[in-house]
Amino acid sequence: MLSRCLVLLACAGALSGCGSVLTASTADVAGIAGAGIANAVNKSPAAATGIGLGVAAGANIGLQYVERDVHRAEQDQIAQAAGPLAPGIVGHWSVAHSIPIEDDEHGDLVVTRLVGADDFNCKEIVFSVDTMDKKVLNRAFYTATVCLDGAKWKWASAEPATARWGSLQ
Amino acid sequence: MKIWPLLAVLLLAGCNTTAQVAAVVAGGAAGGVTGNPAVGFLIGVAVDAGANYVVRYYGRSRQGAEQDAIAEVAGELPVGTEAAWKIEHDIPIGNEHGGLRVVRAIDTPLAACREVAFSVDEGRGEKLKRAWFTADICKQAAGWKWASAEPAVERWGFLQ
Numbered sequence: 001m002l003s004r005c006l007v008l009l010a011c012a013g014a015l016s017g018c019g020s021v022l023t024a025s026t027a028d029v030a031g032i033a034g035a036g037i038a039n040a041v042n043k044s045p046a047a048a049t050g051i052g053l054g055v056a057a058g059a060n061i062g063l064q065y066v067e068r069d070v071h072r073a074e075q076d077q078i079a080q081a082a083g084p085l086a087p088g089i090v091g092h093w094s095v096a097h098s099i100p101i102e103d104d105e106h107g108d109l110v111v112t113r114l115v116g117a118d119d120f121n122c123k124e125i126v127f128s129v130d131t132m133d134k135k136v137l138n139r140a141f142y143t144a145t146v147c148l149d150g151a152k153w154k155w156a157s158a159e160p161a162t163a164r165w166g167s168l169q
Numbered sequence: 170m171k172i173w174p175l176l177a178v179l180l181l182a183g184c185n186t187t188a189q190v191a192a193v194v195a196g197g198a199a200g201g202v203t204g205n206p207a208v209g210f211l212i213g214v215a216v217d218a219g220a221n222y223v224v225r226y227y228g229r230s231r232q233g234a235e236q237d238a239i240a241e242v243a244g245e246l247p248v249g250t251e252a253a254w255k256i257e258h259d260i261p262i263g264n265e266h267g268g269l270r271v272v273r274a275i276d277t278p279l280a281a282c283r284e285v286a287f288s289v290d291e292g293r294g295e296k297l298k299r300a301w302f303t304a305d306i307c308k309q310a311a312g313w314k315w316a317s318a319e320p321a322v323e324r325w326g327f328l329q
Contacts, residue, residue: 064329067329068322068325068329071319071322072322072323075321075322088277088278090278090279108279109279110277110278110279112275112277112282113275124275126275126277126279126280126282126307126316127279127318128279128280138310139280139309139310140309140314141279141280141282141307141308141309141314141316142305142307142316142317142318143275143282143305143307143316143317143318144317144318154321155320155321155322156321157317157318157319157320157321158320158321158324159320159324159325159326159328160302160317160320161302163300163302164302165328166228166232167225167228167229167231167232168328169327169328
């Protein structure tokens with residue numbers, strides 16, 4: 001039930017960059033509902049408050065789970081598009097999300113460098129995210145690394161140094 | 170919703186509770202005026218989301234300005250030479266500066282990119298501390314821009 005509510009909320013905010021609205025409303029609304037329900041069942045306000053907070057924490061984690069799932073799908077699509085490419089050959093990638101919490105995106109990509117040894121196999125890539133703005137094509141270029149994990153190509157860029165996290169958290 | 174008091178609060182380092190503070194103030198006032206705590210709570214939620222977005226947008230803008238400053242200097246620098254970079258924000262707190270070097274040029278049929286090593290410097294002379302980082306920049310229609318993409322979702326951990 002909670003996951004279905006989350007999906008509906010996600011569909012309601014189906015624009016990228018909507019993260020803070022979803023975060024604030026999902027957790028707080030779930031918290032109100034949780035506290036309201038708990039109140040009806042037991043008469044102690046302290047217990048009801050505790051249950052409300054617990055539900056809020058759970059709902060936020062639920063939204064983060066959905067966000068990660070959707071974003072991982074895009075990273076996997078790009079990594080798998082890069083897998084069969086030799087350096088210097090331009091390929092194409094695209095992703096279509098079943099839950100529209102992020103935009104469906106597409107672009108081109110190229111492998112710039114192979115990095116590896118006997119036990120690991122990675123590729124550095126440059127990829128573009130193409131958007132149309134009033135019939136003008138906008139291309140933004142980014143770099144990343146993908147590595148072969150077992151049989152599957154996966155995103156391999158690690159997180160930035162925590163000294164640079166600043167507003168990321 | 171007034172921006173300037175929010176920005177003033179933001180200037181304290183690690184100020185992640187700004188949005189909640191604004192929300193409590195707004196929600197409390199609304200609840201008091203209407204006498205209805207539910208109204209207060211809902212207004213608090215809306216202000217929290219809005220203020221949260223503003224705070225994060227402002228933080229991103231500032232970081233973006235620093236990224237652009239580094240990218241602009243590194244874009245036209247010959248590979249291997251060192252140059253200085255600096256950022257001066259409109260609100261002069263959190264201004265940073267340092268050195269940078271282009272490590273290598275990444276030329277592809279898709280875009281021209283460069284790998285850059287840059288330092289964030291503190292102090293001077295004997296007390297100079299340099300923290301080094303690496304990043305990639307690529308040439309877009311609007312000029313050289315930061316190009317390092319996000320980490321793998323499996324590494325997001327506490328970043329979200």
